[in-house]
Amino acid sequence: MKSAKRILIIVPTYNEVENIREIVPAILKQDRRIEILVVDDNSPDGTGSVVEQMIGEEPRLNILKRAGKMGLATAYLDGFRWALAQDFDFIFEMDADFSHSPDALSGLIAAAAEADLVIGSRYLKGMNVVNWPFRRLLLSCCANLYTRCVTRLPIKDCTSGFKCFRRRVLEALDFDRIHTDGYAFQIEMTYKAWKKGFRLVEVPIIFYDRRAGESKMSSGIISEAALEVWKLRLHGLFGKL
Numbered sequence: 687m688k689s690a691k692r693i694l695i696i697v698p699t700y701n702e703v704e705n706i707r708e709i710v711p712a713i714l715k716q717d718r719r720i721e722i723l724v725v726d727d728n729s730p731d732g733t734g735s736v737v738e739q740m741i742g743e744e745p746r747l748n749i750l751k752r753a754g755k756m757g758l759a760t761a762y763l764d765g766f767r768w769a770l771a772q773d774f775d776f777i778f779e780m781d782a783d784f785s786h787s788p789d790a791l792s793g794l795i796a797a798a799a800e801a802d803l804v805i806g807s808r809y810l811k812g813m814n815v816v817n818w819p820f821r822r823l824l825l826s827c828c829a830n831l832y833t834r835c836v837t838r839l840p841i842k843d844c845t846s847g848f849k850c851f852r853r854r855v856l857e858a859l860d861f862d863r864i865h866t867d868g869y870a871f872q873i874e875m876t877y878k879a880w881k882k883g884f885r886l887v888e889v890p891i892i893f894y895d896r897r898a899g900e901s902k903m904s905s906g907i908i909s910e911a912a913l914e915v916w917k918l919r920l921h922g923l924f925g926k927l
Contacts, residue, residue: 691776692719692721692773692774692776693717693719693721693774693775693776693777693778694720694721694723694769694772694774694776694777694778695720695721695722695723695791696723696725696761696762696765696766696777696778696779696780697722697723697724697725697780697781697782698724698727698758698761698765698782699724699725699726699733699734699737700729700755701729701730701731701733702731702733702782702783703729703731703732703733703736705782705783706724706733706737706740706782707740709782709783709784710722710724710737710747711744712784712788713780713791714744715788716788716791716792716795717791720746720791721774722747722748723749723750723765723769724737724747724748724749724750725749725750725752725761725762725764725765726749726752727752727756727761728751728752728753728754728755734749734751737749750764750765750768752764757867758847758867758868759864759865759866759867760867762779762871763861763864766851766856766861767861769853770853770857774853775852775853776795776798776850776851776852776853777850777851777853777856778791778794778848778849778850778851779847779848779849779851780847780848781847784894785895786806786847786848786891786893787891790806790848790891790892793891794806794848794849794889795850797850797887797889798850798852800885800887801852801885801886801887802851802852802854802855802884802885802886803876803879803885803886804849804850804888804889805841805846805848805876805886805888806846806848806891807841807842807843807846807888807889807890807891808843808846808891808892809830809842809843810842810889810890813827814891814893815892815895816892816893816894816895817894817895818893829844829869830842830843830844832912832915833873833915836915836916837873837919837922839873839877839880840880840886841880841886842888844872844873844876844877845869845873846872847872848891848893849875851879852884854884855884858879859875859878859879859882866914870913870914870915873915873918874914874918877918881922
């Protein structure tokens with residue numbers, strides 16, 4: 687990756703005030719080319735206000751404020767639109783809660799020199815997950831196995847939310863035809879990039895359970911993903927992606 691390339695890390699937030707003060711400087715110190723876009727869904731805990739205060743001292747920090755809680759997928763899609771309008775070359779998805787370590791960014795950035803979509807993978811080399819309950823780890827592993835069996839995606843961690851897209855991948859996707867959220871959104875983005883012929887690469891990461899705050903995972907998100915993989919497979923077979 688040439689030094690002139692611009693890198694944007696999109697960080698969706700909803701009640702992440704306990705994490706945002708620490709995650710921003712931890713991300714920015716990884717590479718001088720990095721900028722951050724926080725997409726805040728009007729967090730009741732004041733996350734957005736804290737970010738606005740931080741922007742006064744950090745020119746590489748930006749915020750996109752939304753009216754309310756609208757979901758992870760639409761937060762990323764709004765962030766992608768902002769990134770493309772601002773001419774960023776490499777656009778990341780990353781959680782605000784330190785489950786995705788800022789120290790892993792350098793590996794994904796390096797891999798982006800040869801790939802169109804880089805995926806931070808928990809399962810490329812064993813199971814690199816720290817402090818998750820066994821039930822949740824089992825659910826995640828089964829969800830990925832199920833997704834690979836149905837879609838034939840050649841990816842170990844289909845539900846990963848730690849990704850780096852080249853802008854040409856996002857430019858090739860029709861955001862108006864993406865209606866999934868959570869796990870299903872991550873699967874859909876990866877599957878559509880793969881079916882369009884883009885180069886996908888996985889980089890091993892260690893995934894940590896969140897430091898503070900509450901998980902946004904729900905049974906509805908899991909059920910949606912289980913159904914969506916069949917829709918993706920059928921749409922892929924009939925050229926309707």
